[in-house]
Amino acid sequence: MKSHEVASALALLVGVVAGQKSAYEQCGGIGYSGATNCVSGYTCTSWNPYYYQCYPGTSTPAPSTTSTTTRVTTTPTSTTKATSSSTTKPSTTKVTSSTTSKSSSSTKTSTTSVPSSAAFAKTNGLLFNIDGVTKYWPGTNCYWCGFLTSNGDVDAVFADMAAAGLKIVRVWGFNDVNTLPSSSSTTVWYQYLSASGSQINTGTNGLQRLDYVVSSAQAHGLKLIINFVNNWSDYGGMNAYVNAFGGSTLTWYTNTAAQSQYRAYIKAVVSRYSTSTAVFAWELANEPRCSGCDTSVIYNWAASTSQYIKSLDSNHMVTLGDEGFGPLTGGDGSYPYQTSAGGYVWQDNLNITTLDFATFHLYPDSWGQPYDWGNLWVSTHGAACAAANKPCLFEEYGGNNNCTIENPWQKTALSTKGIAADLFWQFGDTLPSCNCQTSQDGNTVFYKQGNWDCMVTDHVAAINSAYP
Numbered sequence: 001m002k003s004h005e006v007a008s009a010l011a012l013l014v015g016v017v018a019g020q021k022s023a024y025e026q027c028g029g030i031g032y033s034g035a036t037n038c039v040s041g042y043t044c045t046s047w048n049p050y051y052y053q054c055y056p057g058t059s060t061p062a063p064s065t066t067s068t069t070t071r072v073t074t075t076p077t078s079t080t081k082a083t084s085s086s087t088t089k090p091s092t093t094k095v096t097s098s099t100t101s102k103s104s105s106s107t108k109t110s111t112t113s114v115p116s117s118a119a120f121a122k123t124n125g126l127l128f129n130i131d132g133v134t135k136y137w138p139g140t141n142c143y144w145c146g147f148l149t150s151n152g153d154v155d156a157v158f159a160d161m162a163a164a165g166l167k168i169v170r171v172w173g174f175n176d177v178n179t180l181p182s183s184s185s186t187t188v189w190y191q192y193l194s195a196s197g198s199q200i201n202t203g204t205n206g207l208q209r210l211d212y213v214v215s216s217a218q219a220h221g222l223k224l225i226i227n228f229v230n231n232w233s234d235y236g237g238m239n240a241y242v243n244a245f246g247g248s249t250l251t252w253y254t255n256t257a258a259q260s261q262y263r264a265y266i267k268a269v270v271s272r273y274s275t276s277t278a279v280f281a282w283e284l285a286n287e288p289r290c291s292g293c294d295t296s297v298i299y300n301w302a303a304s305t306s307q308y309i310k311s312l313d314s315n316h317m318v319t320l321g322d323e324g325f326g327p328l329t330g331g332d333g334s335y336p337y338q339t340s341a342g343g344y345v346w347q348d349n350l351n352i353t354t355l356d357f358a359t360f361h362l363y364p365d366s367w368g369q370p371y372d373w374g375n376l377w378v379s380t381h382g383a384a385c386a387a388a389n390k391p392c393l394f395e396e397y398g399g400n401n402n403c404t405i406e407n408p409w410q411k412t413a414l415s416t417k418g419i420a421a422d423l424f425w426q427f428g429d430t431l432p433s434c435n436c437q438t439s440q441d442g443n444t445v446f447y448k449q450g451n452w453d454c455m456v457t458d459h460v461a462a463i464n465s466a467y468p
């Protein structure tokens with residue numbers, strides 16, 4: 001919190017000068033009275049009569065259409081270059097200030113909270129609108145991105161993702177511990193959980209690592225899904241709350257002490273990036289389950305937590321992060337289509353108005369299903385999302401990094417109304433700081449290696465040709 005306030009003060013000092021508007025700032029619209037010309041490489045672009053924005057490129061796209069600026073995604077390097085000059089390799093303390101300065105400086109020229117709502121990712125019917133473009137989007141998972149200790153590694157990973165045409169990147173926004181690391185430890189942790197006093201680590205081995213991820217995503221034109229807790233015990237998770245506050249992972253959802261600290265943590269993270277356009281959405285949990293619970297437990301927790309997040313931040317979307325279990329029209333009644341699998345009914349949760357879109361995952365071999373069953377799983381979720389008029393994010397999928405298995409799921413997702421984006425599990429890369437490879441869990445697709453082309457390059461090309 002403290003660094004955030006300092007950052008805002010700095011922003012006020014640097015924000016006032018320009019007669020030209022910088023990247024993504026407002027440059028026109030009804031009620032606007034600031035400068036209307038943009039810095040080199042950007043054009044003042046009309047999204048609607050109320051909002052003109054400095055957008056990459058030199059020609060002006062037609063106003064208020066959603067498809068004419070699609071080229072931005074196919075040339076991510078132009079976005080990268082344009083915005084990275086001020087944010088390349090900042091120290092971790094400057095990260096927040098550069099992120100915040102954009103918004104605060106824009107505040108001067110607009111009456112609404114800034115950046116204008118047009119600059120934030122949002123739903124548009126059954127698709128997502130990102131930077132003014134509505135289409136189907138490709139993405140990936142990088143749970144470890146916020147745990148990297150080298151800024152150069154984060155930049156290298158995001159540069160590769162952007163060069164590949166990926167857009168939405170899901171990262172863990174949690175890293176919970178029950179033992180307080182020594183003050184000299186460089187191990188990354190975000191939150192220490194204890195009944196006798198929890199701590200949120202805003203230091204250089206704490207949320208400043210996530211700050212850098214947000215800053216680098218901004219520089220590379222990527223959009224982040226940031227998740228607040230794990231169902232599983234990796235990086236702490238609900239079990240770390242249970243260790244601190246008692247109960248069980250099943251009562252975690254209703255345990256007052258656990259929920260109060262969970263909300264304190266959410267508030268700490270959301271307030272750091274509530275004005276960042278690099279955030280795609282906040283996510284309640286990774287794969288929450290409550291086996292054997294009444295389905296109202298997860299429903300009520302998801303409804304109240306998402307309401308809470310909206311009360312803190314009305315700029316960003318909120319989603320659940322669940323696997324998509326429960327009975328579904330058109331399903332075959334197999335285990336994943338049963339209420340027992342997750343202790344919730346995915347379809348019921350679609351009516352929670354403070355959840356902007358729905359998520360589902362796909363791991364047939366973990367669930368005892370044949371691989372081609374995945375197409376039914378994708379299409380039934382899409383149909384339910386279409387019926388609920390809410391986009392579905394196909395958020396994780398893995399079939400042993402085998403294109404024969406996974407390409408059909410990708411094709412089904414792209415052609416199913418109601419599915420708005422897919423994020424393969426998981427991205428892999430070689431980190432420059434150690435010349436070493438990132439986590440290989442059997443489903444990792446390493447950048448430009450192995451099955452990279454048939455899993456990623458071809459799919460991105462198919463998406464771009466379906467949404468030119």
Ligand SMILES: *[C@@H]1O[C@H](CO)[C@@H](O)[C@H](O)[C@H]1NC(C)=O
Nearest residue numbers: 231232233239249289290291
């Ligand atoms: C995650 O979900 C499973 C399935 O309901 C449950 O058994 C487990 O206790 C949960 N939490 C953890 C920490 O594994």
Ligand SMILES: *[C@@H]1O[C@H](CO)[C@@H](O)[C@H](O)[C@H]1NC(C)=O
Nearest residue numbers: 299345347348349350351352
């Ligand atoms: C949403 O779904 C739940 C669970 O099926 C149901 O109890 C509730 O009445 C629904 N609410 C609305 C507003 O449709």
Ligand SMILES: *[C@@H]1O[C@H](CO)[C@@H](O)[C@H](O)[C@H]1NC(C)=O
Nearest residue numbers: 371400401402403404405406
């Ligand atoms: C990929 O999956 C297909 C279908 O299950 C299988 O026939 C093939 O052997 C797999 N390829 C590899 C390299 O494992």
